[in-house]
Amino acid sequence: MAVRFLFAHPLRLAALLAALMVVAPAFAQDDPSGPPVKQKKLPEAPAKLPKVDRTKNLDFLFGALKAAPDDVSAKHVEARIWAIWLQTPSDTAALLMTRAKAAVDAQKIDVAIKLLDAVIKLRPDYVEAWNRRATLYYMQNDYGRSLADIREVLIREPRHFGALAGLGMIMQEIGDEKRALDAYRKALAINPHLDKIPDQVKSLTEKVEGRDI
16 A cells, blocks of 8 residues: 555665754753643544454555544544554563553653653564653653653654554644644554544644645
């Protein structure tokens, strides 16, 4: 499918993200005397996922996702993609991920991050550990570290529409609307059924490129 070739130059994307890291740390930390950090998160897996279907690989599912005729069908395919991304052959990593989720549910974000640190050290190839830690850094307004983890996700899985949508959200929050629009468009090219992202693309297109005459 054409989706597979959208990121034929992953090093170019990596270089872009590396360049962003030069400016992102300026936004990384909140003033400790300011208001509490608002709760927010990057796009992530739904709460309920199907069992992994070993007969269908990611290439097949990404093709089905792009061709899905409606949102309901797309969500079923999307959930299967998340299920594969979340799968790990390591029982230890799986246990640590479960504990990290429990820590997040208990609003112990720092504990969850430490657990994800351990997962990444154990399984640096495990995409969802990087992605979830990016989410937690984003929740803390630590955009520099969140961007760094999103970069690691996209190096390992350039089709990760959740990470691309998250990149767009961060770029939009720090005022880089052009790069936000670019990230959103790449996410939609892979998953045309992402919630709310089409509205963001429409709004940013008008701001960045102007209205059609």
